[in-house]
Amino acid sequence: MRSLITLRVNGERHEAAVPVHKTLLEVLREDLGFTGTKHGCELGECGTCTVLVDGAPVLSCLVLPVECEDAEILTVEGMAGPDGLHPLQRAFAELGAAQCGYCTPGILLTAKALLDSRPRPTRDEIRATLVGNLCRCTGYSKILDAVELAAGRMAGAR
Amino acid sequence: MEPVGAPGAPEQSALSVVGHPLPKVDAWAKVAGETKYADDLTLPRMAYAKILRARHPHARIRGVDTSRAATLPGVYAVVTGRDFPPIKYGIMPVSQDEEPLCVDRVRFVGDPVAAVAAVDEETAERAMHLIEVEYEPLPALMAIDQALRDGTPRIHEYGDGHNIHKLVSLEFGDVEAGFREADLVREDVFFFEGNTHLPMEQHAAVAQGGPDGKLTLWSSTQTPHYVHRTLARVLGLPMSRIRVIATPNGGGFGGKSDPFQHEIVVCRLAQLTGRPVKVTLTREEVFYTHRGRHPVLMWIKTGVRRDGAILALHFRSYLDGGAYGSYGVASTFYTGALQTVTYKVPRYKFEGCRVFTNKPPCGPKRGHGTPQPRFALEAHLDKIAEDLSLDPAEMRRRHAVDEHTKTVNHLTITTSGLRACIDRVVEASGWRDKFRKLPFGRGVGFAASSYISGAGLPVYWNDLPHSGVMLKIDRGGGVAAFCGSIDIGQGSDSVLAYVVAEVLGIRPEDIRVVTADTDLTPVDLGSYSSRVTLMTGNAAKEAAEKLRGLLLDAAAKKLEVSPAALEARDRRIFVRDDPSRGLAFDEAARLAEAAYGTLVAAGSYTPPKRAAKFKGAGVGPTPAYSYTACVVELQVDPETGEIRIDRVWIAHDGGTAINPLLVEGQVEGSVYMGLGEALMEEQVFRHGLHKIPSMLEYKSPTTLETPEMTTLLVQTRDPEGPYGAKEAGQGPLLPVIPAVANAVYDAVGVRIDEVPITPEKILTALDLRTQGRPRRVGPDRLPPVRFPEPVRVPPPWVDPEGRASTAVHGPERPRP
Secondary structure (H helix, E strand, O other): OEEEEEEEEOOEEEEEEEEOOOOHHHHHHHHOOOOOOOOOOOOOOOOOOEEEEOOEEEEHHHOOHHHHOOOEEEOHHHOOEOOEOOHHHHHHHHHOOOOOOOOHHHHHHHHHHHHHHOOOOOHHHHHHHHHHOOOOOOOOHHHHHHHHHHHHHHHHHO | OOOOOOOOOOOOOOOOOOOOOOOOOOHHHHHHOOOOOHHHOOOOOOEEEEEEEOOOOOEEEEEEEOHHHHOOOOEEEEEEHHHOOOOOEOOOOOOOOEOOOOOOEEOOOOOEEEEEEEOOHHHHHHHHHHOEEEEEEOOOOOOHHHHHOOOOOOOOOOOOEOOEEEEEEEEEOOHHHHHHHOOEEEEEEEEEOOEOOOOOOOOEEEEEEOOOOOEEEEEOOOOHHHHHHHHHHHHOOOHHHEEEEEOOOOOOOOOOOOOOHHHHHHHHHHHHHOOOEEEEOOHHHHHHHOOOEOOEEEEEEEEEOOOOOEEEEEEEEEEEEEOOOOOHHHHHHHHHHHHHOOEOOOOEEEEEEEEEOOOOOOOOOOOOOOHHHHHHHHHHHHHHHHHOOOOHHHHHHHOEOOOOEEOOOOOEEOOOOHHHHHHHHHHHHOHHHHOOOOOOOEEEEEEEEEEEOOOOOOOOOOOOOOEEEEEEEOOOOOEEEEEOOOOOOOOHHHHHHHHHHHHHOOOHHHEEEEEOEOOOOOOEOOOOOOOHHHHHHHHHHHHHHHHHHHHHHHHHHHHOOOHHHEEEEOOEEEEOOEEEEEEEHHHHHHHHHHHHOOOEEEEEEOOOOOOOOOOOOOOOOOOOEEEEEEEEEEEEOOOOOOEEEEEEEEEEEOEOOOOHHHHHHHHHHHHHHHHHHHHOOOOOEEOOEEOOOOOOOOOOOOOOOOOEEEEEEOOOOOOOOHHHEOOOOOHHHOOHHHHHHHHHHHHHOOEEOEEOOOHHHHHHHHHHHHOOOOOEEOOOOOOOOOOOOOEEEOOOOOOOOOOOEOOOOOOOOOOO
């Protein structure tokens, strides 16, 4: 059975008629074309599919779209602003924090939620926040460096 | 040939791209979520495929009834093994044992039996469950001992014995003579449990047929060229009708290096349905698809002099290969080949055996066949150092191989920064103040290693280049670089752009890279064996130098100077002694096009032919070896057996770093993956089933288990590599695992001779220690394999050609 749902993604309103049991991950990728959101397990284990719902990281593979109908959803495609890429995106590119890049969208969004609530987190706080996002390429070092660099730049700009 | 320099990025300050920490050329798309991986592709009218896999580890297929599935609304096609020509395939020419879908027999849980294409994934899955397969179960052989037993069924009809896929026995020099001379002879047994790549991206592929009979496959593969060859063979089409495009891999680590059933199946389904067909494996399927680290049991015997010099080494490996050949023959040779490349070994004997079992097939994972023997050798040497009361780091340093020498098994060493690597980690970690000096529960461990920068031979015999690069300059000065290499996150697109930009004097962002498309790009053999930076880099350099020659000639005429007086840099071509006299790069390009026609050039690279004459000599040779040394500091909680890694210091000689930032990234990723293997990652089975085929239960390190690392680059300048580069993607994983094992011993005085080193094993060993019994957990017996008489090969200082000898042993001639 399909139902008509309305989602606000990256500040834009989208409508789609989708089977009610489809996950937010599937609707974002398959019905709305936001393929920047990736999947690694579809069981809520790897953090790859993380998006922000009303500013908080959620695993989109475990969420139904109907739960998000009144919410503001942010995917990696919506991170850049009018001035270009988000400081986190720039720092990740500059420091080599994205190797294969597959876990990158989920990590960027998780880190963004952290910096939005705690602008200057310690390295241990960054570690603790990213514990649910697996990355097989980087050994996390450059990712932690990049979050620190972005936090510093954002604080400097304020 | 460029001169060989001393460590430390020699005389490269004149370079404007190479050696600089630039962003990757594909980084911007990756951070913006714009990179299109295989599962991100959607085509009009596309169907979705699902593959039915065996539920028995070993069974005969009595019959497959697809009638109910085929009539389900929304189903476009159902295929079984009988819908393919009866042709077997496999990555290695000597192991053609796989089928697109099993016809008569399944050999592991997960072996593909049938497939469905339908309007959506859900319908395909429903149809898949309607396929009825009648099985006749056979005894499941889940361990080496069991598979070798008489009276058990043979998993394959070919091989070197009853369920023995491959037997190797080689002897270089007279090891027994070496043992007789030795002050100490020590034997140990080790086991390395299998583990898997766990790339974040599940394998996916999309196939599309055309009305012209041509077929296109997009796939997350590390080896588009080998997939191209396999599709032609299995589908019975000429290669010219097939186009394989490798999409950026969301992690590979070796797990996307075989031609896979799902790739072949979607091609056949696309042919049958006239629609594009996509398949995306579930995470569970990825665990069963595997081709990862072999479980290896190892026996090692070494004779040493009082100062730790190795006089003879005898090494045996027993590989649990799983159900198919895959890269297994190469894996078997690799467990033996590189034992001689790190320290001087004047006499060496290697016996290896790969056994078929009813588990997912094993293959290459980061370090391919060498992390297991490296663990064994480095833990063994740690024990020898203790037996001799020597500092284990100093002992290894003293006996490290010399540069520009040959090993006893005929491998050619060019540069080695191993001693510098050892010095750097010993210094940085405070090794001398910590080793055997930390309080109970805290410890440090040391290990070192070496690895190839690209296999010297392709997986199938041919005389062709291993990598090709094609360049084109447009009239605005933009450069397109075409190459078959595929970026799996290691930065191969970037290395291609950096090298071309350096030679032409432009910036990486002026270059568009077009890669891994068999219709458009010259062949590169693929992203495996740490070959791409060296081989593609050399091909790119050759192509760019040809174009540069044309540009300099045209500019020289205009400027009325000799081409030799010119330099290309900063998007200009100018007179070296008077930089104010020059042309913009794009203007020079237009002059050159006017003078010489369309500006294109190609470069190609073939490794030096250095393999010796004996059979099996093809595994091990490479243009250059990388070197690594590592110190791990950790804490062991004697109450819980838990290990906390405090810090890792690692120094890597990967030759000149084309981009030091990316080299560091490869080293750090290797440390992380090595720690995962050392502490927690394992593929284990029960009743033929994978016990933990999920990312939650298959434990891998998170941000909390991954420690801070100190990464030190030792930059030798190797004459074989582009600008002196070697490799960084695999070698640095090798010493991490034994360094952990050795640190555990330093911390709590127990030897865990088995990977992974789990809390349970530590507690068991600590119990044994309390009871006053040998403080060790590890294997103590070997399978009943009878190795044949070794093929005897005189060392290179006796026979430079390395021909197998019929003599038992010639007169000993000392190593010069």
